[in-house]
Amino acid sequence: MNDVAKASFIERAATATPAPVARVVKGLSDRAIAWLFISPTIILLLAINIFPLVWTIQLSFTNYRANRPNAEVKNIGIDHFQSILTDPDVWAAMQATAHFVFWTILIQTILGFALAYLVDRRFRGHGFWTTVILIPMMLSPAVVGNFWAFLYQPQIGLFNYVISFFTGLDPSSFEMIGSVKLAPWAIVLVDTWMWTPYVMLICLAGLRSIPEYIYEAAEVDRASKWRQFWTITLPMALPFIMLAVLFRGIENFKMFDLVNLLTNGGPGSTTEVASITLKREAFEKWRTGYSSAFAIILFVTVFGLANIYVKALNKVKSR
Amino acid sequence: MAEVRLEGVSKRFGSVEAVDDLHLDARDGEFIVLLGPTGAGKTTTLRLVAGLEKPDAGRVHIGGRDVTHTTPAPRDVSFVFQQYSLYPHLSVYDNLAFPLRAPARRLPEREIETRVREIAGLLHIEDKLGNRATQLSGGQMQRVAIGRALVRKPTVYLMDEPLSSLDAKLRAEMRVELKRIQRELGATILYVTHDQTEAMTMASRIGVLDRGRLVQVGSPRDIYEDPVNTYVATRLGSPTINLVPRSLFAEVAAPAATVTIGVRTEHVRIRRNPNGAGRVKRIEHLGDQNHLHVTVMDTDVVVLTDPEERLAVGDVVGLELGKPLFFGADGGRLRH
Numbered sequence: 001m002n003d004v005a006k007a008s009f010i011e012r013a014a015t016a017t018p019a020p021v022a023r024v025v026k027g028l029s030d031r032a033i034a035w036l037f038i039s040p041t042i043i044l045l046l047a048i049n050i051f052p053l054v055w056t057i058q059l060s061f062t063n064y065r066a067n068r069p070n071a072e073v074k075n076i077g078i079d080h081f082q083s084i085l086t087d088p089d090v091w092a093a094m095q096a097t098a099h100f101v102f103w104t105i106l107i108q109t110i111l112g113f114a115l116a117y118l119v120d121r122r123f124r125g126h127g128f129w130t131t132v133i134l135i136p137m138m139l140s141p142a143v144v145g146n147f148w149a150f151l152y153q154p155q156i157g158l159f160n161y162v163i164s165f166f167t168g169l170d171p172s173s174f175e176m177i178g179s180v181k182l183a184p185w186a187i188v189l190v191d192t193w194m195w196t197p198y199v200m201l202i203c204l205a206g207l208r209s210i211p212e213y214i215y216e217a218a219e220v221d222r223a224s225k226w227r228q229f230w231t232i233t234l235p236m237a238l239p240f241i242m243l244a245v246l247f248r249g250i251e252n253f254k255m256f257d258l259v260n261l262l263t264n265g266g267p268g269s270t271t272e273v274a275s276i277t278l279k280r281e282a283f284e285k286w287r288t289g290y291s292s293a294f295a296i297i298l299f300v301t302v303f304g305l306a307n308i309y310v311k312a313l314n315k316v317k318s319r
Numbered sequence: 320m321a322e323v324r325l326e327g328v329s330k331r332f333g334s335v336e337a338v339d340d341l342h343l344d345a346r347d348g349e350f351i352v353l354l355g356p357t358g359a360g361k362t363t364t365l366r367l368v369a370g371l372e373k374p375d376a377g378r379v380h381i382g383g384r385d386v387t388h389t390t391p392a393p394r395d396v397s398f399v400f401q402q403y404s405l406y407p408h409l410s411v412y413d414n415l416a417f418p419l420r421a422p423a424r425r426l427p428e429r430e431i432e433t434r435v436r437e438i439a440g441l442l443h444i445e446d447k448l449g450n451r452a453t454q455l456s457g458g459q460m461q462r463v464a465i466g467r468a469l470v471r472k473p474t475v476y477l478m479d480e481p482l483s484s485l486d487a488k489l490r491a492e493m494r495v496e497l498k499r500i501q502r503e504l505g506a507t508i509l510y511v512t513h514d515q516t517e518a519m520t521m522a523s524r525i526g527v528l529d530r531g532r533l534v535q536v537g538s539p540r541d542i543y544e545d546p547v548n549t550y551v552a553t554r555l556g557s558p559t560i561n562l563v564p565r566s567l568f569a570e571v572a573a574p575a576a577t578v579t580i581g582v583r584t585e586h587v588r589i590r591r592n593p594n595g596a597g598r599v600k601r602i603e604h605l606g607d608q609n610h611l612h613v614t615v616m617d618t619d620v621v622v623l624t625d626p627e628e629r630l631a632v633g634d635v636v637g638l639e640l641g642k643p644l645f646f647g648a649d650g651g652r653l654r655h
Contacts, residue, residue: 211402213402214404214406214407216391216398216400217398217400217404217406217467218406218417219371219390219391219392220369220391220392221397221418221421221467222418222421222424224421224422227421227422232406236407236408
């Protein structure tokens, strides 16, 4: 833009600014204007992130119950933390969470990477298939949850029908959601169906970042496809794979929506992951103080684990 | 080592004829330099020999074997890419050892180490063997890439502007080094460059490419002194050969169809002469030599002179042409 045009643009902006605003802005320093612009964000952040966090920390030391707002609130110190960490039910929930996180990540990473590897071959119509594969990820978890609840329905559900079609089992002889044995896997299956495309997408970005000439050099160096995969493809895509694992790990540690819609923790408490326990304590039993303490324990756990993991990730990246 | 033969090889990318009916015979132990500007098809030719591209027509022979339709691996060539195509997560040592560890070779680790250290010494990167490939400077990376090619004993070395990213001093050093290695190993090398110094100093023979066609193949001396057309004539020589209209030097005896006269800057003799046709317009002092720009009837002629020559801007001079080359209307060379 030349000077004349610039001047006239500034002029136009200046004349378009209402006089009272212009007068106020004129009196402010650059720093003050900067604050003015970021203050809405900061206020929102304080109101919906920082303030609840601080309040939760405070509540976790009390016997406060949200359904009895007028009852006397007593400070009970770290009693909640003690009882949570010694409660076998809580550990059962943590175990259910760990099981869920481990298997979803393992399966999704292997499948996601394999899919990415195939799509990266750039066969005919690979763009179309990439889009098709990505569809589950674009759906709302609420939709996916309800939809799979119907599929899993033992009498009318399509899932049981398809299994019986291929294996010859009686479709009403097993219940994905109702059985203690199958329910955890039912959730793993749905989460995998929904989120493998996401892992694939990140892995695909990793594979695409490997320059073609490295493969050409390896080809000339007489490295087999197998060796190329292990010495070039995998090590160079590893930071991306680890990133996908991090994202999926954090997400699934907090997993609530799918489980809530599919099993709501049942049958019994076989699929009661940590967030479901939290919901029950907070909004069914109304033990607000107790659940606040539990939320903080979960937060610290995931934050700590993620931090350790990010350190490892950075080490891999800097290689 | 082996000879390489290209028979009528063609390759097009879309509507671009990258290589067009190319014939080339590189004898065993020859250092062939393919010279040409960007887009002349040099790199494509190399990639066709390596098997990284499949020709649309023609045949490729390496060591007497027809390899036109084979993949790169069985051709057993080594390739130095223009980009440093190092394996970024491996150390310098492992990068150099990579081709030796190919399952087809089965070398004991002791021998691999000896070869790697030998090559590293040759390229002055012994102290970098433990580094990661990404922790090197551009020049060091390219030396590792060259080393990775030299560490093996392939049928033919293919090098795509391997020295272009090195600084001038290292480049001069590597030129000598590469030529020495080539002689010692008796290696067949196909070498791509647009740098005429590299071509002149290293080549057994130079192949000049123009838009996918091999215009002339010959010893550096042949190419320099006996170019087949104006295109080849301008490829070599610094400053570039003078190409002037025939009318400028009417007194020179030339074939009838001559349109352009070419004369190398060092072959123009110049003398102060008040009746001369030229006037000194500009003088470039290069220390060991001077480039004089002389205007003759609105045309600039560059003349290489001794720095002792005491001529000044504005001096009127007479020019005399030694070893003139004559070119016709199409740029083709005309001979007496």
